[in-house]
Amino acid sequence: MATFVCRVQFLDDTDPFNSTNFPEPTRPPQYTFREDIPLINQIAGVHRLLKAPHKLDDCALQLSQNGSYLDLESTLAEQRDELEGFQEGGRGKKHSIILRTQLSVRVHACIGE
Numbered sequence: 001m002a003t004f005v006c007r008v009q010f011l012d013d014t015d016p017f018n019s020t021n022f023p024e025p026t027r028p029p030q031y032t033f034r035e036d037i038p039l040i041n042q043i044a045g046v047h048r049l050l051k052a053p054h055k056l057d058d059c060a061l062q063l064s065q066n067g068s069y070l071d072l073e074s075t076l077a078e079q080r081d082e083l084e085g086f087q088e089g090g091r092g093k094k095h096s097i098i099l100r101t102q103l104s105v106r107v108h109a110c111i112g113e
Contacts, residue, residue: 002035004076006087007096009064010052014101023064023098025050031097033076040072043099052099060102065095 008031009023031046033039039061047056061070068082076083086095 002077004033004035004083005030006033007031007094008046008050009096009098010050010054011062011098011100012053014053014055023096028096033097035077036075038073038075039070043072046097046099050099054099054101058101059099062098062100063095064098070097 007028009025009028011021011023029049031049033042043059043061044056046052046061047054047059052059061072062068063070063082063086065086070076070079070082
């Protein structure tokens with residue numbers, strides 16, 4: 001069973017007109033992802049660990065080092081290219097996977113749908 005351990009944070013962008021640009025918590029916990037299970041089946045664990053304010057169905061996972069969104073329907077093993085360079089974190093910077101609101105949900109909130 002292959003696992004991927006990394007820091008996790010959330011960005012409170014539930015209100016697109018009143019959001020911070022700083023991921024929380026400032027001391028992120030570690031989360032162990034299974035590489036062989038689709039992320040959609042693991043996101044609830046991240047949400048619960050972070051006590052995030054988001055609606056679970058509206059959540060997305062974004063890589064902090066390059067802003068790429070992970071495909072929730074796929075496994076981490078299937079997205080190996082997206083994770084390239086993630087764990088190196090040059091100059092002592094440790095990267096995180098950030099739980100945030102899906103882009104489409106934020107757009108709909110902005111246009112009032």
